[in-house]
Amino acid sequence: MQKTIPATDRGLAYGHGVFETMELRAGHLPHWPRHWQRLVEGCRRLGLPAPDRDRLETALLTDAPALGRHVLKLVLTAGDGGRGYRAPSKITPRWIVSLHPWPTYPATYAEQGVALRHCRTRLPIDSALAGIKHLNRLHQVLARAEWDDEAIAEGLLSDTDGWVVEGTMSNVFWIEGDTLRTPDLSRCGVAGIMRARILDWAAAQGIVTRIEVLAPARLQSAEGLFVCNSVIGLWPVRRLENHDMQIPSLMRELSQAVQEGAC
Amino acid sequence: MQKTIPATDRGLAYGHGVFETMELRAGHLPHWPRHWQRLVEGCRRLGLPAPDRDRLETALLTDAPALGRHVLKLVLTAGDGGRGYRAPSKITPRWIVSLHPWPTYPATYAEQGVALRHCRTRLPIDSALAGIKHLNRLHQVLARAEWDDEAIAEGLLSDTDGWVVEGTMSNVFWIEGDTLRTPDLSRCGVAGIMRARILDWAAAQGIVTRIEVLAPARLQSAEGLFVCNSVIGLWPVRRLENHDMQIPSLMRELSQAVQEGAC
Numbered sequence: 014m015q016k017t018i019p020a021t022d023r024g025l026a027y028g029h030g031v032f033e034t035m036e037l038r039a040g041h042l043p044h045w046p047r048h049w050q051r052l053v054e055g056c057r058r059l060g061l062p063a064p065d066r067d068r069l070e071t072a073l074l075t076d077a078p079a080l081g082r083h084v085l086k087l088v089l090t091a092g093d094g095g096r097g098y099r100a101p102s103k104i105t106p107r108w109i110v111s112l113h114p115w116p117t118y119p120a121t122y123a124e125q126g127v128a129l130r131h132c133r134t135r136l137p138i139d140s141a142l143a144g145i146k147h148l149n150r151l152h153q154v155l156a157r158a159e160w161d162d163e164a165i166a167e168g169l170l171s172d173t174d175g176w177v178v179e180g181t182m183s184n185v186f187w188i189e190g191d192t193l194r195t196p197d198l199s200r201c202g203v204a205g206i207m208r209a210r211i212l213d214w215a216a217a218q219g220i221v222t223r224i225e226v227l228a229p230a231r232l233q234s235a236e237g238l239f240v241c242n243s244v245i246g247l248w249p250v251r252r253l254e255n256h257d258m259q260i261p262s263l264m265r266e267l268s269q270a271v272q273e274g275a276c
Numbered sequence: 277m278q279k280t281i282p283a284t285d286r287g288l289a290y291g292h293g294v295f296e297t298m299e300l301r302a303g304h305l306p307h308w309p310r311h312w313q314r315l316v317e318g319c320r321r322l323g324l325p326a327p328d329r330d331r332l333e334t335a336l337l338t339d340a341p342a343l344g345r346h347v348l349k350l351v352l353t354a355g356d357g358g359r360g361y362r363a364p365s366k367i368t369p370r371w372i373v374s375l376h377p378w379p380t381y382p383a384t385y386a387e388q389g390v391a392l393r394h395c396r397t398r399l400p401i402d403s404a405l406a407g408i409k410h411l412n413r414l415h416q417v418l419a420r421a422e423w424d425d426e427a428i429a430e431g432l433l434s435d436t437d438g439w440v441v442e443g444t445m446s447n448v449f450w451i452e453g454d455t456l457r458t459p460d461l462s463r464c465g466v467a468g469i470m471r472a473r474i475l476d477w478a479a480a481q482g483i484v485t486r487i488e489v490l491a492p493a494r495l496q497s498a499e500g501l502f503v504c505n506s507v508i509g510l511w512p513v514r515r516l517e518n519h520d521m522q523i524p525s526l527m528r529e530l531s532q533a534v535q536e537g538a539c
Binding site: 015016017018019020021022023024025026027028029032034059060084086088090091095096097098099100109111113134135137138139141142147148149150151152153154155156157158173181182 | 280287292349
């Protein structure tokens with residue numbers, strides 16, 4: 014686990030790199046294949062050579078504690094470079110691995126739901142970078158800086174056209190007519206691993222899913238709304254701005270599946 | 277001059293920071309007031325406390341060589357932070373100063389002009405980050421990776437609406453009817469220091485300037501086109517894609533003013 018990196022790293026200079034935030038459980042990464050897949054796609058989109066999978070797995074797990082639950086974060090950058098946007102003709106990526114305690118959130122978050130707000134910060138339409146978990150994350154930083162109220166657990170981000178896309182650190186699902194829906198991420202947003210796990214689980218259960226654009230007004234009439242990521246799991250939303258929301262049975266079912274690791 | 281930074285720096289994690297690339301001449305920063313102004317504006321927009329000006333100037337110049345011309349780069353980040361987009365309640369910015377040789381470009385670049393291309397990478401419309409020199413620079417990296425032909429000196433970037441905004445590392449000016457024009461940067465792009473110097477110089481000379489949107493087709497009929505930044509100075513464009521361009525006398529005059537440090 015590196016404590017420092019060279020000041021010449023292109024991850025620092027330009028955000029030329031990607032990262033993954035993973036659940037480490039009893040010395041294993043239960044969702045590693047999905048993280049690996051997104052990592053490789055991110056490398057491809059940013060012109061980085063894909064890492065050697067075996068070597069990377071070894072690097073990730075060598076110092077990993079064998080017991081308990083932790084957050085393992087991997088940052089993969091384009092490595093050292095001179096001044097200037099042009100990458101060296103041979104890129105030698107740098108891996109930065111860090112271990113963090115598994116965060117504890119109030120039990121009420123998963124059981125009774127959380128309060129959300131709409132952020133003013135807008136995500137730009139940017140299909141070149143949409144979906145991947147790259148290091149250019151100023152919109153998330155700006156959006157998360159908009160509120161300081163501990164009673165608000167997450168903020169929703171809309172794109173510059175006004176469609177709701179995701180949370181600052183999470184993906185969003187809503188339920189409408191027994192159908193599980195999540196915003197389209199082809200123009201901006203991060204394609205979360207928990208989002209993919211939930212979509213796959215729902216499909217396997219025969220639950221109808223839809224990926225579509227989401228107008229904010231639609232959430233007023235939705236039967237339910239939740240946010241999710243690999244670390245928080247699934248948080249039902251009990252309040253969005255001044256609007257109270259219900260937690261339908263489908264969401265309870267999903268939440269249980271996430272908590273039991275069934276999806 | 278720091279060789280390493282902590283791996284927990286928010287500049288690396290999210291690009292939470294700004295930078296300046298400055299001319300250092302005989303131990304002085306001739307355009308420091310302009311760089312300082314942009315730096316402070318960048319800090320304000322990104323929620324970073326403005327640095328102490330005297331301390332920063334001392335840090336920049338302490339190890340600076342007293343002779344010759346160099347590039348001095350300053351990266352200012354939000355400093356250390358834990359995992360998560362939320363910034364610490366007290367941000368302690370980190371300054372990273374590096375010295376680089378003044379690059380030498382072929383003399384023909386400034387005298388006879390350079391060849392340019394249009395890049396496929398599009399700049400997203402993003403007024404929250406427009407103008408400042410922040411560390412989220414993946415679009416510049418992706419655009420610069422589009423070509424490897426040493427005969428092409430720079431690439432032009434258009435936004436997602438199709439307007440030409442800037443070069444990958446430079447600002448753009450064009451001449452039309454004795455008027456000096458440069459693209460509007462209120463929705464995306466970096467407000468370059470050389471661009472500001474040229475606009476001010478032109479105004480002082482009584483040359484009419486216009487800041488406006490630029491459709492690519494307009495460059496076919498422009499009397500002249502050039503790119504500029506603090507390090508390259510001013511490069512006239514003699515060819516854009518397959519279109520040959522002239523170097524009008526106003527551009528020669530401007531080029532001389534830049535070379536003589538008159539602007």
